[in-house]
Amino acid sequence: xxxxxxxxxxxxxxxxxxxxxxxxxxxxxxxxxxxxxxxxxxxxxxxxxxxxxxxxxxxxxxxxxxxxxxxxxxxxxxxxxxxxxxxxxxxxxxxxxxxxxxxxxxxxxxxxxxxxxxxxxxxxxxxxxxxxxxxxxxxxxxxxxxxxxxxxxxxxxxxxxxxxxxxxxxxxxxxxxxxxxxxxxxxxxxxxxxxxxxxxxxxxxxxxxxxxxxxxxxxxxxxxxxxxxxxxxxxxxxxxxxxxxxxxxxxxxxxxxxxxxxxxxxxxxxxxxxxxxxxxxxxxxxxxxxxxxxxxxxxxxxxxxxxxxxxxxxxxxxxxxxxxxxxxxxxxxxxxxxxxxxxxxxxxxxxxxxxxxxxxxxxxxxxxxxxxxxxxxxxxxxxxxxxxxxxxxxxxxx
Amino acid sequence: xxxxxxxxxxxxxxxxxxxxxxxxxxxxxxxxxxxxxxxxxxxxxxxxxxxxxxxxxxxxxxxxxxxxxxxxxxxxxxxxxxxxxxxxxxxxxxxxxxxxxxxxxxxxxxxxxxxxxxxxxxxxxxxxxxxxxxxxxxxxxxxxxxxxxxxxxxxxxxxxxxxxxxxxxxxxxxx
Numbered sequence: 001x002x003x004x005x006x007x008x009x010x011x012x013x014x015x016x017x018x019x020x021x022x023x024x025x026x027x028x029x030x031x032x033x034x035x036x037x038x039x040x041x042x043x044x045x046x047x048x049x050x051x052x053x054x055x056x057x058x059x060x061x062x063x064x065x066x067x068x069x070x071x072x073x074x075x076x077x078x079x080x081x082x083x084x085x086x087x088x089x090x091x092x093x094x095x096x097x098x099x100x101x102x103x104x105x106x107x108x109x110x111x112x113x114x115x116x117x118x119x120x121x122x123x124x125x126x127x128x129x130x131x132x133x134x135x136x137x138x139x140x141x142x143x144x145x146x147x148x149x150x151x152x153x154x155x156x157x158x159x160x161x162x163x164x165x166x167x168x169x170x171x172x173x174x175x176x177x178x179x180x181x182x183x184x185x186x187x188x189x190x191x192x193x194x195x196x197x198x199x200x201x202x203x204x205x206x207x208x209x210x211x212x213x214x215x216x217x218x219x220x221x222x223x224x225x226x227x228x229x230x231x232x233x234x235x236x237x238x239x240x241x242x243x244x245x246x247x248x249x250x251x252x253x254x255x256x257x258x259x260x261x262x263x264x265x266x267x268x269x270x271x272x273x274x275x276x277x278x279x280x281x282x283x284x285x286x287x288x289x290x291x292x293x294x295x296x297x298x299x300x301x302x303x304x305x306x307x308x309x310x311x312x313x314x315x316x317x318x319x320x321x322x323x324x325x326x327x328x329x330x331x332x333x334x335x336x337x338x339x340x341x342x343x344x345x346x347x348x349x350x351x352x353x354x355x356x357x358x359x360x361x362x363x364x365x366x367x368x369x370x371x372x373x374x375x376x377x378x379x380x381x382x383x384x385x386x387x388x389x390x391x392x393x394x395x396x397x398x
Numbered sequence: 399x400x401x402x403x404x405x406x407x408x409x410x411x412x413x414x415x416x417x418x419x420x421x422x423x424x425x426x427x428x429x430x431x432x433x434x435x436x437x438x439x440x441x442x443x444x445x446x447x448x449x450x451x452x453x454x455x456x457x458x459x460x461x462x463x464x465x466x467x468x469x470x471x472x473x474x475x476x477x478x479x480x481x482x483x484x485x486x487x488x489x490x491x492x493x494x495x496x497x498x499x500x501x502x503x504x505x506x507x508x509x510x511x512x513x514x515x516x517x518x519x520x521x522x523x524x525x526x527x528x529x530x531x532x533x534x535x536x537x538x539x540x541x542x543x544x545x546x547x548x549x550x551x552x553x554x555x556x557x558x559x560x561x562x563x564x565x566x567x568x569x570x571x572x573x
Contacts (some may be wrong), residue, residue, distance in 0.1 A: 019554065032548055214537065
């Protein structure tokens with residue numbers, strides 16, 4: 001294995017490097033992706049692909065240097081783990097391993113099993129397709145009625161925040177269990193529906209598994225740039241393009257060419273508008289251990305600030321009660337940073353009063369790479385906070 | 399606010415020992431962020447009020463283990479995608495943290511918040527003197543911009559002399 005460094009000096013060279021990104025069978029790991037002329041690109045190349053990559057570059061006259069020679073391949077724990085998990089798919093949602101991180105296919109398979117096991121409670125909706133044409137699935141939990149007031153929860157909008165998708169899977173199972181045992185959210189399901197989108201950014205998620213574990217954005221390519229992806233949490237039509245997002249396509253907070261340019265975002269916008277009766281909207285991220293309400297794009301307080309603050313206090317207290325995990329809470333702009341074009345700013349402005357964002361564990365020790373053994377504790381404590389929000393919504397319908 | 403100089407912060411901190419959660423130590427610190435965009439590191443003065451736990455034995459054990467390796471240690475992706483760190487690599491991870499502290503200090507402003515996201519790669523370099531040398535590629539996550547960027551850092555370590563960063567290079571241009 002070697003790590004090659006290329007500093008593209010022309011658009012042709014940039015293009016050649018980009019071509020390499022598309023060749024998935026080479027199993028290249030881009031430590032530093034292409035960002036522009038004169039900026040280095042670092043690629044970790046596994047031994048079997050070395051010749052092909054060098055030939056590709058040399059044929060195009062692209063010079064490269066060998067940054068690291070002979071990268072010893074430590075038995076990659078994670079590769080072994082993934083291999084072990086492709087052996088047998090679990091037979092049902094009781095044998096599914098909630099203590100581990102899963103691939104997209106395993107999660108989609110889980111969703112189908114959950115629906116098959118609980119056809120009177122759970123259904124799967126496809127609300128759109130991603131840039132790379134992956135289905136955008138939402139699970140609907142309903143005991144009947146027509147267009148009941150509903151709660152929306154999404155996880156995984158930023159693909160590298162793996163504890164969120166994993167928690168979403170746990171939440172899905174938990175809802176079903178509560179209903180079966182007539183406890184917990186069973187009472188909420190008597191009068192309300194719950195919508196849960198677990199893999200909100202499937203293209204990004206796939207990319208974190210094949211190429212770059214720390215990829216955040218979507219995988220869209222907009223004309224005029226070699227950089228890929230839009231920050232789906234800056235692409236909503238609330239203060240779009242204002243301070244708190246970047247206009248550079250190479251930035252992690254790139255807002256995109258226009259609001260709702262990303263199908264992952266547009267599909268939710270369309271769903272929310274056509275449903276028309278969503279009363280609470282929770283978008284889940286990691287990390288930092290925060291519970292946030294709008295706004296992120298302006299210092300102006302939302303009219304419901306006091307109530308949202310009180311609900312947050314209660315939710316955070318419930319969360320902490322389980323394992324002592326400490327959370328802070330407040331509006332986005334006063335608690336974390338200024339961010340424009342954000343999800344819950346848009347949903348709040350649509351009239352969804354109970355709009356919240358979570359930043360789950362931890363506070364930086366592992367960050368995005370949270371150990372799998374923390375998945376269940378994280379999901380359990382977060383669920384207590386979610387229940388506070390859901391119950392308050394049910395008891396204060398508007 | 400100090401006119402023509404910058405912003406000074408007076409801090410009271412409580413440090414928690416990551417390896418011994420019940421152990422805390424109080425500190426005070428003064429941090430001065432300089433005015434202007436000249437990109438100079440903030441001045442930091444720290445006073446530790448109390449004692450830090452002795453790590454003499456563990457240090458010695460680690461030192462001897464690395465010194466006796468036949469082939470230089472090489473590793474990557476610490477933690478791995480699932481957050482795992484093999485126990486034998488835990489000290490390497492901790493040392494990376496120290497190194498990332500240096501990078502954070504050198505690159506901090508009042509509008510940055512850095513965390514070590516992952517040790518992308520580490521290679522031991524055998525030396526003729528008594529120090530251990532590790533060449534790291536560290537991925538640092540900056541919270542406000544959300545960028546994750548690689549930093550090449552060379553760390554020297556010795557049980558008595560502690561850790562020193564001897565070289566540090568940021569993404570793209572040098573540092």
